[in-house]
Structure formats: C-alpha cells, structure tokens
Amino acid sequence: MPREALQRIAYVEDEPDIQEVAIIALESIGGYEVHAFDHAPPFLEQVEAMRPQLILLDVMLPGMTGPEILTELRARPETKDIPVIFMTAKVQSTDHQRYLDLGAIRVIGKPFDPMSLSSEIEEAWNALED
Amino acid sequence: MPFRAVFRWTNSSIAHRFSFAAATMALLACALNGLISHHYLSREVEEGIRHRQEARTALIAQRVQQSMNMLSEALDEVTKNPLIETLIQGEILNSRLLRDVLGSIASSKQMALPIALYRIDGRIMAGTQDSLPASLAEQPWFPTLAKGGSAVTVEHGSDRIWVALPVVGLMSAQVDGAVVGVIETERLLRAARSSADSLTLRLEAGGVLLAHSRGSQDISEPLRVRHLLEVDTALKGLNLVLESEQDVALAMAPLREHNTRTLAATLAMMIGVIIAAILLGRNLSRPLRALSRAAQQVAQTGSVEVALPPPGPDEVGGLSRDFGVMLRKLGELTGGLESKVTERTRSLEEVQSLLQLYGERRRVMIENAPYGIMSLDEDSHIEACNPAALKILGRGEEELLGQPLSTIAADPQRITDLLQQSALGEEEPSGHELEARHAAGHLIPIEIALSKVRDGERWIWICTLGDITQRKQAERVKDEFISTVSHELRTPLTSIRGALGLVDAGKMGPIPVAAGRLVKIALSNSERLVLLVNDILDLQKIESGSMQFDAREVSLTEIVQQSIDANEGYARSFDVTLQMGGDMTPMQVFGDPNRLMQIMCNLISNAVKFSPKQGEVEVSIENRGRLAMVSVSDQGPGIPANFRDKIFSRFAQADGSDRRAKGGTGLGLAITKALVEHHAGRISFRGREGGGTVFQFVIPLIDGGRSRNLPQRRSGGLPRILHVDDDADLLNVIATLLSFRAEVVSVRSAAEAEQALAESCFDLLIIDVGLQDGSGLRLLHSPVQGEAPAAMVFTSADRPAHLGELLDWIVKDRTGTERLVAAVNTQIDRIMGSETNAA
The missing domain is CATH 3.30.450.20 (PAS domain)
Structure with missing residues (x-):
C-alpha cells in the first residue's frame, strides 16, 4: 500500500539559480510544496516545525555539507525517519554508493533534467516501503 | 771441441769459409791423387822393374x-x-x-x-x-x-x-x-853387366856359387830372378843357374822422389789456393762487411745517411745499390712514418684526453645526475648505485648493495612484475610509477625504468629511478584544478540547462517560435557542455588514477547484451540496427560493470553515429583463450589513413564539423582506451573489407581461459601470434612492430611456449631454433589447443630438415629485423587473406 502522496519537500541548495530552476520544476511540474534554504542552519532550525515529507540536499554546501546535515537529521528523533535524496555534481559511482550507504534513498546527479526531476523524486518516494 | 772451434772459425767469416772449403778441397784432391798414384803407379813401376830385371837377367844368361x-x-x-x-x-x-x-x-x-x-x-x-x-x-x-x-x-x-x-x-x-x-x-x-847398376848376379853350378857380382851392400827389398842356363855340349851336366838380385827400394827411388816432389807441389798449391781463397773471401766480404756496418749504423743511429761500398756490376755491387735504394726508401718511409706517428700520437693523446674527459664527465654525470641510477645483476640484486639513488631512497650504500631491487618498493610484487615484463620484452623500457619505502618510513612516489642490457658475457639490469613527489604534487594540483573547474562549470550549467529545459518545455508559458528555436539551440549546447565537462572529469580521473573502480567478477557477455539493449533506442534514432554475434557463452571478467558498460556504450554510439542510414552495427564477443575479445563493427566510411594514429587521442575527430554533427565530445575513444587499459585490456581497430571499421578490445578472462570451451580459431579479430625466442630484444621488436596487426604473445623458453600452446590457440607460431631449454623445433610436435598453428622458424643456422611443415624459415643473423617483420607480415596477410576467402 502506497504511502500518502508526496506533498511537502524541503530543499537545501546554496546556488540560487539552481535552487530557482529546481523549485520551478518541482512546483510547476510536480506540484509539490517546496521549502528552500540556502544553507544548513536555518534549515535545521526550521525543519522540525516544517515537518517535510522528503528532504532534497545538495552535497556541497557552505558550512555544513549535505552528508553532515543527514547525520544531524538522523540524530534527531523528530527527523530521523524523513527520507533524504542527495543532489550532487559528483559523478563517481563510488560517491553515489557512499551516499546511499549513509541512508539516502536516492542520489540525483547534477545537472539534472528539470522535466524529469519531479518524476524521479516521485519514483524514489513510491519505492519507499512503509 | 776442436771441431767446434773450426766450425766457429769457418762460420765467422766468408773468407774463412772460402779458405776452409778450398783447403779441404785441395787436401782431398792431393790425398786422392797420392793414393791413386801410389796404388797404381808403384805397382806399375814395380812390374816394370821386374820385367826389366827378368829381361836383363835373361840377356846375361844368354851371353854366359x-x-x-x-x-x-x-x-x-x-x-x-x-x-x-x-x-x-x-x-x-x-x-x-x-x-x-x-x-x-x-x-x-x-x-x-x-x-x-x-x-x-x-x-x-x-x-x-x-x-x-x-x-x-x-x-x-x-x-x-x-x-x-x-x-x-x-x-x-x-x-x-x-x-x-x-x-x-x-x-x-x-x-x-x-x-x-x-x-x-x-x-x-x-x-854381361852393364855399367854400375843395381843388379847383383849370382852364378851357381849344381848348387855351388860360381860368381857373385856385388852391387849395393844392403838390399832392404831384394827382388830375385832365377834363370836356368841351357848350355849344350859338354857343359850340359853343370846345371847352371843365373840368379839376379836387385834392390827394389833403390829401383823405386826415382818414383818416390817423384811422389815427394808431387806432394810438395800439391802442398804448395794448397797453400796458394787457401791464400787465394782467403784473399777472394776477404775481397768478397769486404763490401758485405761494409754493408753490415752500414746497417748497424742505421740501426744504432737511426740515420740513413751512411757510407756504402761503391755500387758495382757484380752481385755485391748490386746488393749495395739495392741497399742504398732501400735506405732511401726507408728514409722516406721513416720520415713519413715519423710524421704519421707524431700525428697519430697526438690524435691518440687527444682521443685519450677526450676519453678521459668523457669518462670523467660520465662519472660526474652519473654522480651528479638528479636521477637515481643503479645497476643490478641478472637476478636483480643491486650492484651499484649513484648518490641520487641513495638520496631518493634515504639509504646508505651498504643498505642497498646486494639487496634485491624489490626491497625498495612498498609493494615488492610490483617490482617483480616489472622485471618480468621487462625480461619478457613485453614492455618498452619506459617509466613506471610506484611507491618506494623511504628509510625514514614514509612512502615516496618514484618513477622507475628498467632495461636489460648485455654487459659482456652476462645480462644486467640498468634501473633508473626518480623522485616524482613534486611531479605528483603538480599533477595533483592540476587534477584538483581540472576537477574544481569542472565542478565550478557544472554549477552554472545545471541552472542554465534546467532553466532552458523548463522554458523549452513551455512550463513558463508559450514562447514565440523563433525564440523557441533559439532556446533549443541553447539547450542542446548546454547539454553538450555538460557531456564535455563530464568526459573531461572522467578522463582526468582515470589518468590521475583517482577514478574509483568498483571491480568485481562480472559477465562480460551480459554487459555486452545490456549495452546492445541500452543503445537500441539510440541506434533506432539514427536508423541503424544493432546485431549481436559471436560466441555467447558466459565469459567472466574482473571489472567495474559501469565502466565496462561505458566502454561498450562509447563504442556502440560511435559506430552508430558513423553508420549510414539503414546500416548495421555488429557487436560480437568471443573467447580467445585467456582473453575475451569484443568487436564492434560498422559500415561507416572508415577512418582516414592520416587519422589512424591519432584516433585514441583527445579531441580527435576526423574534423571539427564531424564532432558537432555527431554530437560527440572528442574524448570518447580516449576515455574508452583508458578504461580498457585499466581493465588490463587492449583496444585496437582495423578497416573492414568493403568499408567500415572494426573496433575491438580484449580483456583477460578470470579463469585464464582454462575452463572455456574449445576456442574457435580467430574470426574477424587480430591474428594471434606466439613468438618464442630467447632474444628479448627481438621479442620486443617483433611485438612492438606487429602490435597493430596482431596480438603477439612473447615467451622466452620452449617450456613457456608449450604451456601457451596448450592453453590458448594461435594463428601463427614463430620459433627460434636455439632456445636455452632446447630446440624450438620440438614445439612443432607439441599438443596444441584447436588447430595447429602455422609455424615459421627464425634460425641462426641452417635450414631445418623438415621444412615441409613450415611456412617459412629465416636466417636471423644475416637479416635485419625489417626482414623478419616483413616475413611475419606476409604470413599475417596470408592468414587474413585465407580468412577473407573462407568468409
């Protein structure tokens, strides 16, 4: 039985152009509600209140990196079960595997195709088991 | 001793020799003469005396x-x-x-x-x-x-x-x-008696002495003649006997006197002859002595200006003249020789000083070279090393000498492998990077090059090593820069591509047609840029060694199948069909499936891009003994001849317009080659009969091909050649020169060759007759995989006896390697030709 439909997504990306393109793609194509952050502190501050269903994390972030944020999230009882998808410019399969090992449900390479971004996230969401 | 003295005397001078010879001859003549006259004459004379005495006695008797x-x-x-x-x-x-x-x-x-x-x-x-x-x-x-x-x-x-x-x-x-x-x-x-002669007469009658006429008183050699008187008448009974007696010595006296005179005359003559001989000898030897003195003088003083006896018409004069001519020539020659010797000595000195300088320079060079230089014995034990080698490794000479080279490396096996490759002639003596263990304990990156060279009777290794820490650092900086640049490029690209994608998809509302076309151009170029950046990153990672491979045992057959499936849609968009061919039995290789897939996709997409419409790309995989071989052949225009040697280099497309037209980055084949080589494989290409190109690569099979089914003979791939020769240089040369035409397996002993023949199949066998472990000709009868390969023989001696089984034989020592390679090429052409015909 599928989980509830994906609605609310938190997105951390320090590059404003990419952030904007991704938000447009997710909102206009996927119809999701996207809460975007430039870097980790405000996100970590608000994430519990916001209660996103899924978190999209850029890997290379100023200050705290994506994997570090993931570790932090896993450390908090409130956020430890929220699925996380990494977006990265790193292309090596070993890197990808490493992120998956950290607990990410998927790794999406950059540059991404805005037209298929929403469907890829949806696919990952649906693949999650209860 | 006297004989010796005489011998010495006669040998001391020509005059002595002459006089000795003359005296001997005269003495011999006299002795002979004396003997003959004494023997014959005295008998004659005695006989005459007797006859005369008899006659006289008879006369006297008659008178009486x-x-x-x-x-x-x-x-x-x-x-x-x-x-x-x-x-x-x-x-x-x-x-x-x-x-x-x-x-x-x-x-x-x-x-x-x-x-x-x-x-x-x-x-x-x-x-x-x-x-x-x-x-x-x-x-x-x-x-x-x-x-x-x-x-x-x-x-x-x-x-x-x-x-x-x-x-x-x-x-x-x-x-x-x-x-x-x-x-x-x-x-x-x-x-009756004549006047006073020497005859003495005795008359006897019946035994009574009647008369006795006395001559000389003492008769030393009496000669007696008796005569019986025949008287008639009354005297008959008297028995008268007349006896004459004569002194022979006396009678012979004139003869003896004659003999004495003759002897004296002979002696006088002999002395005369000896004196004449001595004088003649002196006369003869005087110019010779003068010549001898002149020669001595020449020998002692070295000057050819000496007094010579006057040249004359006789032989000695001729000798003197010739000696003079010889001296003159000698003078000229000596003069020339002296100047030549001086000249040679000078140039020799120059050469020596140059050599010395050169030797000194060489020593200085080796001593001060920034590169480490070591010489190893045949078993790779370090025999000598220069200061740089010691400095790089941070060790003292006493720590290194006598040690095997592998002890310097962090991974000794790496050195062992390099030595083996080098010994087999499989590797050009190029640098290999590895990590050495510094005496201080840390690892240092070094580059090492090994070459096996002949040093007189034995083989030695020359090993050069350099500390490449700085280079490594520079490379790292460069790699980091490329990596950073690529990442930095990727960030704006992500937004450009994303934004354009959204606009192009009409998500931002309708756009005018012309603007839409421009957006499409911008989008496809941003995509191209993304690919380019990806490829640059890939290549940089592979080359820097920072690309991580997730290597495991995988089925290459499956990957090939998957690659065909994955590219089917792409091929269709070019109106090209993909065909699978070859041997589809599972072949396990050790590799990163993603990278193997990347290799396949690169090759297939290349083949598709260059195929004509409704063309066909054939992908095949086959078991080649210890190797799996994958071929991708297209029906495209083929690769221009002037481009063949650049095909695997970066940004190498036949022309710039091609790249854009085909949508490639120009890095695909360079990456493919790097990836294949990372899988211990080799990639090559060749033109296809009737147009088109075949790209193929080989990757070692995990089980070394031992458990595979009986392999097929080569079909469509490169011919496989097994070359066995104990001459590493020749192995190397053949392998290098044929590397684009054939897969050459080089081994150095008959045993290794036998093993190779048993494990794998070959199209051509090149045999050296004289191997260290026996004659290579025995390989002609070794058990082989599949069909027996054609064989050709490199021999340093005579034509092998059973040439019937051989394609060719070539005498090594009298031909250059060009000839050998040409001969092998001929055979490769023959193999390729027969296959084409069979096809």
Missing part, C-alpha cells in the same frame, strides 16, 4: 850361355883339327904354331876365352893366353882325360869352370893330349 857354348865348340873343333893332332903327334913341338892354330880357332869363334893344349902328362903345350897354368897334373880331374873322358869341372873356391877334352890321335886312336878351356865366370858376369 853363348860363351860357354862357344868354348865348348871351340874345344871340340880343336880336338877335331888334324893339324893339332899332327902337331901333337909330330913330336916337333912348335908351340908358336899351335898357339896360332888355337888362336885362329878361337878367333873364328870370336871367343875371348883362353884355351890351351896340354900334354898327357899335364904340361902345357900351347895356350892362347898366359893366364893358364903350366901344368894341370895336380888337377884331380886331369887323369880322366888320359882315359879318354872329358872333364867339365868347377873349381871350388874359385870362379873358374874348367872344360877339358881329350885329343885323340887320328891314326893312333890314343889320347895324345888334352885341350883345356877356362871360363872365368867373374869376368863373364862383369862383361
């Missing part, structure tokens, strides 16, 4: 005989003379008349012997000479007469022979008297 016969006849006539008888009987003694009668009778007989008439009483009546005795009455024989007998008697003690006949009266028949004759033998002999 005549005298006696005459006396006998005269006496007989007297007895028969009537006048005598009358006169005796007549009583009237007329002595004078009687004497006259007797005298007339005697003179009628021309006889000088005295005769006389005696009365019967013994008194003398008349006589021819007064020497007769007046009475004979006392003579013992006289009474015989009175009785009518005759008497012949020899008076002892004297030299007289008495002959007496009775005178018988004619009328009275009485003995009236006697007529008596005396032969005085002494006188006879004296008369």
Whole structure:
C-alpha cells in the first residue's frame, strides 16, 4: 500500500539559480510544496516545525555539507525517519554508493533534467516501503 | 771441441769459409791423387822393374850361355883339327904354331876365352893366353882325360869352370893330349853387366856359387830372378843357374822422389789456393762487411745517411745499390712514418684526453645526475648505485648493495612484475610509477625504468629511478584544478540547462517560435557542455588514477547484451540496427560493470553515429583463450589513413564539423582506451573489407581461459601470434612492430611456449631454433589447443630438415629485423587473406 502522496519537500541548495530552476520544476511540474534554504542552519532550525515529507540536499554546501546535515537529521528523533535524496555534481559511482550507504534513498546527479526531476523524486518516494 | 772451434772459425767469416772449403778441397784432391798414384803407379813401376830385371837377367844368361857354348865348340873343333893332332903327334913341338892354330880357332869363334893344349902328362903345350897354368897334373880331374873322358869341372873356391877334352890321335886312336878351356865366370858376369847398376848376379853350378857380382851392400827389398842356363855340349851336366838380385827400394827411388816432389807441389798449391781463397773471401766480404756496418749504423743511429761500398756490376755491387735504394726508401718511409706517428700520437693523446674527459664527465654525470641510477645483476640484486639513488631512497650504500631491487618498493610484487615484463620484452623500457619505502618510513612516489642490457658475457639490469613527489604534487594540483573547474562549470550549467529545459518545455508559458528555436539551440549546447565537462572529469580521473573502480567478477557477455539493449533506442534514432554475434557463452571478467558498460556504450554510439542510414552495427564477443575479445563493427566510411594514429587521442575527430554533427565530445575513444587499459585490456581497430571499421578490445578472462570451451580459431579479430625466442630484444621488436596487426604473445623458453600452446590457440607460431631449454623445433610436435598453428622458424643456422611443415624459415643473423617483420607480415596477410576467402 502506497504511502500518502508526496506533498511537502524541503530543499537545501546554496546556488540560487539552481535552487530557482529546481523549485520551478518541482512546483510547476510536480506540484509539490517546496521549502528552500540556502544553507544548513536555518534549515535545521526550521525543519522540525516544517515537518517535510522528503528532504532534497545538495552535497556541497557552505558550512555544513549535505552528508553532515543527514547525520544531524538522523540524530534527531523528530527527523530521523524523513527520507533524504542527495543532489550532487559528483559523478563517481563510488560517491553515489557512499551516499546511499549513509541512508539516502536516492542520489540525483547534477545537472539534472528539470522535466524529469519531479518524476524521479516521485519514483524514489513510491519505492519507499512503509 | 776442436771441431767446434773450426766450425766457429769457418762460420765467422766468408773468407774463412772460402779458405776452409778450398783447403779441404785441395787436401782431398792431393790425398786422392797420392793414393791413386801410389796404388797404381808403384805397382806399375814395380812390374816394370821386374820385367826389366827378368829381361836383363835373361840377356846375361844368354851371353854366359853363348860363351860357354862357344868354348865348348871351340874345344871340340880343336880336338877335331888334324893339324893339332899332327902337331901333337909330330913330336916337333912348335908351340908358336899351335898357339896360332888355337888362336885362329878361337878367333873364328870370336871367343875371348883362353884355351890351351896340354900334354898327357899335364904340361902345357900351347895356350892362347898366359893366364893358364903350366901344368894341370895336380888337377884331380886331369887323369880322366888320359882315359879318354872329358872333364867339365868347377873349381871350388874359385870362379873358374874348367872344360877339358881329350885329343885323340887320328891314326893312333890314343889320347895324345888334352885341350883345356877356362871360363872365368867373374869376368863373364862383369862383361854381361852393364855399367854400375843395381843388379847383383849370382852364378851357381849344381848348387855351388860360381860368381857373385856385388852391387849395393844392403838390399832392404831384394827382388830375385832365377834363370836356368841351357848350355849344350859338354857343359850340359853343370846345371847352371843365373840368379839376379836387385834392390827394389833403390829401383823405386826415382818414383818416390817423384811422389815427394808431387806432394810438395800439391802442398804448395794448397797453400796458394787457401791464400787465394782467403784473399777472394776477404775481397768478397769486404763490401758485405761494409754493408753490415752500414746497417748497424742505421740501426744504432737511426740515420740513413751512411757510407756504402761503391755500387758495382757484380752481385755485391748490386746488393749495395739495392741497399742504398732501400735506405732511401726507408728514409722516406721513416720520415713519413715519423710524421704519421707524431700525428697519430697526438690524435691518440687527444682521443685519450677526450676519453678521459668523457669518462670523467660520465662519472660526474652519473654522480651528479638528479636521477637515481643503479645497476643490478641478472637476478636483480643491486650492484651499484649513484648518490641520487641513495638520496631518493634515504639509504646508505651498504643498505642497498646486494639487496634485491624489490626491497625498495612498498609493494615488492610490483617490482617483480616489472622485471618480468621487462625480461619478457613485453614492455618498452619506459617509466613506471610506484611507491618506494623511504628509510625514514614514509612512502615516496618514484618513477622507475628498467632495461636489460648485455654487459659482456652476462645480462644486467640498468634501473633508473626518480623522485616524482613534486611531479605528483603538480599533477595533483592540476587534477584538483581540472576537477574544481569542472565542478565550478557544472554549477552554472545545471541552472542554465534546467532553466532552458523548463522554458523549452513551455512550463513558463508559450514562447514565440523563433525564440523557441533559439532556446533549443541553447539547450542542446548546454547539454553538450555538460557531456564535455563530464568526459573531461572522467578522463582526468582515470589518468590521475583517482577514478574509483568498483571491480568485481562480472559477465562480460551480459554487459555486452545490456549495452546492445541500452543503445537500441539510440541506434533506432539514427536508423541503424544493432546485431549481436559471436560466441555467447558466459565469459567472466574482473571489472567495474559501469565502466565496462561505458566502454561498450562509447563504442556502440560511435559506430552508430558513423553508420549510414539503414546500416548495421555488429557487436560480437568471443573467447580467445585467456582473453575475451569484443568487436564492434560498422559500415561507416572508415577512418582516414592520416587519422589512424591519432584516433585514441583527445579531441580527435576526423574534423571539427564531424564532432558537432555527431554530437560527440572528442574524448570518447580516449576515455574508452583508458578504461580498457585499466581493465588490463587492449583496444585496437582495423578497416573492414568493403568499408567500415572494426573496433575491438580484449580483456583477460578470470579463469585464464582454462575452463572455456574449445576456442574457435580467430574470426574477424587480430591474428594471434606466439613468438618464442630467447632474444628479448627481438621479442620486443617483433611485438612492438606487429602490435597493430596482431596480438603477439612473447615467451622466452620452449617450456613457456608449450604451456601457451596448450592453453590458448594461435594463428601463427614463430620459433627460434636455439632456445636455452632446447630446440624450438620440438614445439612443432607439441599438443596444441584447436588447430595447429602455422609455424615459421627464425634460425641462426641452417635450414631445418623438415621444412615441409613450415611456412617459412629465416636466417636471423644475416637479416635485419625489417626482414623478419616483413616475413611475419606476409604470413599475417596470408592468414587474413585465407580468412577473407573462407568468409
């Protein structure tokens, strides 16, 4: 039985152009509600209140990196079960595997195709088991 | 010793030799002459003396005989003379008349012997000479007469022979008297003898010596001749014997004197000859001695300006002239030689100093080279190393010398592998990067190059090593820069591509057609840029070694199948069909499936891009013994000849327009090659019969091909050649020169070759006859995988006996490697040709 439909997504990306393109793609194509952050502190501050269903994390972030944020999230009882998808410019399969090992449900390479971004996230969401 | 002295003397000078020879010859001639004359002449002379003596003796005997016969006849006539008888009987003694009668009778007989008439009483009546005795009455024989007998008697003690006949009266028949004759033998002999000669005569009568004429007193060598006198009449009974005696020594004296004179003359002649010989010898040897002195002078002083004996018409003169000519030539030659020697010495000195300088420079070079240089023995134990090597490794000489090279590396196996590759000639002596363990404990990146070289009788290794820490750092900086740049490029690209994608999709509302076209151009170019950045990153990572491979055992067959499936849609968009061919049995390789997929996708997309519409791309995989071989062939235009050697380099597309038209980045094949090589494989390409290109790569199979099904002979791939030779250089040369035409497996011993033949199959076998573990020809009978390969022989000796089984044989030492390679190429062409024909 599928989980509830994906609605609310938190997105951390320090590059404003990419952030904007991704938000447009997710909102206009996927119809999701996207809460975007430039870097980790405000996100970590608000994430519990916001209660996103899924978190999209850029890997290379100023200050705290994506994997570090993931570790932090896993450390908090409130956020430890929220699925996380990494977006990265790193292309090596070993890197990808490493992120998956950290607990990410998927790794999406950059540059991404805005037209298929929403469907890829949806696919990952649906693949999650209860 | 005297003989030796004589020998020395004769050998000391030509004059001595001449005189010795002349003296010897003269002496020999004299001795011969003397011997001959003595032997023959003295006998002749002796014979002559004897004959003469005999003749003279006979003559004397005859005279004596005549005298006696005459006396006998005269006496007989007297007895028969009537006048005598009358006169005796007549009583009237007329002595004078009687004497006259007797005298007339005697003179009628021309006889000088005295005769006389005696009365019967013994008194003398008349006589021819007064020497007769007046009475004979006392003579013992006289009474015989009175009785009518005759008497012949020899008076002892004297030299007289008495002959007496009775005178018988004619009328009275009485003995009236006697007529008596005396032969005085002494006188006879004296008369018979010629003047004073050496003959001595003896007259004997009945053994009584009658007369003896004496010659010389002492006869040392008497020669005797006896002659029996034959006398008639009354003397018959006397048995007269005349014996002559002569002193031979005396008779021979003239001869001896002659001999002595001859000897003296010969001796004189000999001395003369010796003196002449000495003089001649001196005369002859004087110019020779002068020449000898001149030669000595030349030898001692080195100057050719010496006095020579005047040249003359004879041989010695000729010799002198020739010697002069020789000296002149020698002078010229010596002059030339001296200048040449000086020149050579100078250039030799120059060369030596250059060599010394060079040797010194070389030493200085090696001592100060920033690169480490080591020499290893055949078993790779370090024998010598320069200071740089010690510095790089941070070790002392005593720590390194005698140690195997592998001890310097962090991973000793790496060195062992390199040595093996190098020994097999599989690797060009190029640098290999590895990590060495510094004495301080840390690891340092080094580059090492090994080459096996011949040092006299043995092989040694020359190992150069360099500390590449700085280079590594620079590379790291460069890699980081490329990586950073790529990442930095990727960030704006992500937004550009995303934004354009959204606009293009019409999500931002409708856009004018012309603007839409421009947006599409921008979008496709941003995509191209993304690919480019990705490829650059890939290549950089592979080359820097930072690309991580998730290597595991995978089925290459499956990957190939997947790659075909994955590219089917892409191919369709180009109106090209993909075909799977070859051997589809599972083949396990050790590799990163993603990267293997990348290789396949690159090759297939390339083939598709260059295929004509409705073309076909054939992908095949086959088991090649220890290797899996994947081929991707297209029907495209083929690769231009001038482009073939650049095909695997970066941004290499036949022309720039191609790249854009085909949508490639120009890095695909470079990445593919790097990826294949990272899988210990090799990639190559070749033109296809009838147009098109075949790209193929090989990757080692996990089980070394041992458990595979019996492999097929090569079909469509590169021919496989097994080359066995103990000459690493030749192995290397053949492998290198044929690397684009064939897969060459090089081994150095018959045992390795046998193993290779048993494990894998080959199209061509190149055999060196003389291998360290036996003759390579035995490989012709080794068990092989599949069909027996064609064989050709490199031999350094004669044509092998059983050429029937061979394609070709080539004598190594008399041909350059070009010939060998050409011969192998011919055979490769033949193999390729026969396959084409079979197809």
